[in-house]
Amino acid sequence: MDNRPIGVFDSGLGGLTGVRELRHLLPGEDIVYFGDTGRVPYGPRGKDTIVQYTRQDIAFLLSKNVKYIMAACGTVSSTYPPEEAAQLPVPFCGVVGATARTAAWATKNRRVGVMGTPATIRSGSYEVLLKQLVPGVEITKQACPMLVPLVENGYIQDGNPVAMLLLQEYLEPMQKAGVDTLILGCTHYPLLKGMIAKIMGDDVTLIDPGKVTAEALKRDLSEKGLLADRANGEAHYFVSDDPDGFISVADLFLGEYRGGPVEQISIEKY
Ligand code: DGL
Numbered sequence: 001m002d003n004r005p006i007g008v009f010d011s012g013l014g015g016l017t018g019v020r021e022l023r024h025l026l027p028g029e030d031i032v033y034f035g036d037t038g039r040v041p042y043g044p045r046g047k048d049t050i051v052q053y054t055r056q057d058i059a060f061l062l063s064k065n066v067k068y069i070m071a072a073c074g075t076v077s078s079t080y081p082p083e084e085a086a087q088l089p090v091p092f093c094g095v096v097g098a099t100a101r102t103a104a105w106a107t108k109n110r111r112v113g114v115m116g117t118p119a120t121i122r123s124g125s126y127e128v129l130l131k132q133l134v135p136g137v138e139i140t141k142q143a144c145p146m147l148v149p150l151v152e153n154g155y156i157q158d159g160n161p162v163a164m165l166l167l168q169e170y171l172e173p174m175q176k177a178g179v180d181t182l183i184l185g186c187t188h189y190p191l192l193k194g195m196i197a198k199i200m201g202d203d204v205t206l207i208d209p210g211k212v213t214a215e216a217l218k219r220d221l222s223e224k225g226l227l228a229d230r231a232n233g234e235a236h237y238f239v240s241d242d243p244d245g246f247i248s249v250a251d252l253f254l255g256e257y258r259g260g261p262v263e264q265i266s267i268e269k270y
Contacts (some may be wrong), residue, residue, distance in 0.1 A: 001229040005030035005067030005236075006217070007090075009057045012040035012152050014188030015251055017074030017210030018095075019235065020254055022070075025218050028234040032064045036267060038240035041148040042075045043117020043186065050079045050119060058088065059270035060238070066090060067226055070217055072210050074099075074186040075117045078125035091224065093103055095209035096125045097104055098157040098216035104133035106205045111138045113174035116185030118143045140177040144170045144186070151188040154249045158194040167192065171199050181205045237262040 006022065008015050014265050019033055034044075042050050054076050061069055069092045071077050077094025085092040103112050103126075112134070114126045121143040130137050146166050150156075155163050174182055182204055184190050184239055188209040197206060221227050239246045243262040250262075 002067045002226045003030070003228045003230065004065055004067035005032045005233075007032050007034070007061030007064060007069045008072050009034040009036070009061060009076075010071075010073040010187055011036045011042040011053075011075065011146070012188070013037075013153065013191070013212065013246065014148070014186060014249055015255060017187050017190040017208060018070060018072035018214050019210075021211045021214035022217070023235065025214055026221070026227070026233070028079045028228045028230045028233050030228065030236040032061060032066055032238070033235060034060055034238045035246060036240050037152070037246055040152055041117065042073065043119050043148060044145055047079055047119070050075060051081070054080045056267050056270040059090075060265065060267060062089065063270065068221065069093075070213065070219070071095065072187050072213070074120045074209060078116075078120040078123035091220065093213065093217055093220065095187065095213045097127065097208040098212045099185070099207055100126055100129035100133060102212045103181050103183050103207045104130060106207065107134060107137070109178065110134055110136055111140070111177055111179045111181075113140045113142070113177065113179035113182040114185050115142050115144050115170065115174075115183065117148065118145055120185050126183060132205060135232065136164055139178070139232065140173055140179055142170050142173055147192065148186065148188050151191045151247070152245075154189045156249070158198075160195070163192060164181070164199075167195055167199055171196065174200065179204060181207065183207045184209065238265050239263075240265060240267040246266075
């Protein structure tokens with residue numbers, strides 16, 4: 001048993017897709033969330049910058065005495081060196097492993113699509129794992145650099161014409177390839193899930209990395225004896241830019257936004 005909070009971070013709002021699931025699966029856990037809204041997006045940046053930002057994000061969460069760190073970010077999960085993660089004083093998980101495993105179980109025709117940020121697609125992280133898990137798999141990849149700014153600016157209402165236009169363009173190769181499973185390889189994309197599902201149709205399984213990773217994290221906490229011993233936990237949110245934009249979109253997305261405080265911090269200090 002361990003009542004310290006779980007630390008979750010992302011470059012911005014996308015990690016809330018993991019927080020929403022964690023709140024649902026583990027209502028007794030405290031969560032400290034950091035969204036690096038002052039430096040979003042990470043996806044178009046080079047590897048060294050992403051690793052440096054990740055180190056600061058982790059240092060901030062460790063300063064909050066977290067018991068576990070979830071990188072609720074496909075870009076960080078695809079870029080941060082696993083050897084470095086293994087040296088951290090608390091367990092660390094990214095989103096790629098659980099997401100790739102779920103896609104491997106889901107596909108019937110062995111045609112899997114991967115959408116992601118430019119850094120995630122460039123890293124080949126999903127490809128490497130999927131090829132190990134699904135012999136003969138055919139992977140269709142698509143970098144979608146415009147989607148993160150779209151989400152961060154709140155263009156997430158179903159049927160939004162700008163979002164629909166972009167998604168149609170990005171998803172066309174997936175439709176042509178006949179994928180039956182599509183990895184939403186960036187935690188921001190599930191905020192656009194309704195529109196993606198509409199374009200891809202009911203026969204395509206969409207894999208939400210925040211959701212499946214939260215499920216895996218629950219199992220891991222239980223195996224490690226780290227679950228909290230209380231009925232209701234709290235969420236605290238930290239951002240590196242003005243909290244106002246974050247609050248309005250977070251409210252829209254989390255629905256029953258739990259009224260957890262949102263504080264601005266200076267991430268450069270970490
Ligand atoms: N939500 C993130 C991801 O999963 C980061 C997006 C970005 O900052 O570019 O990749």
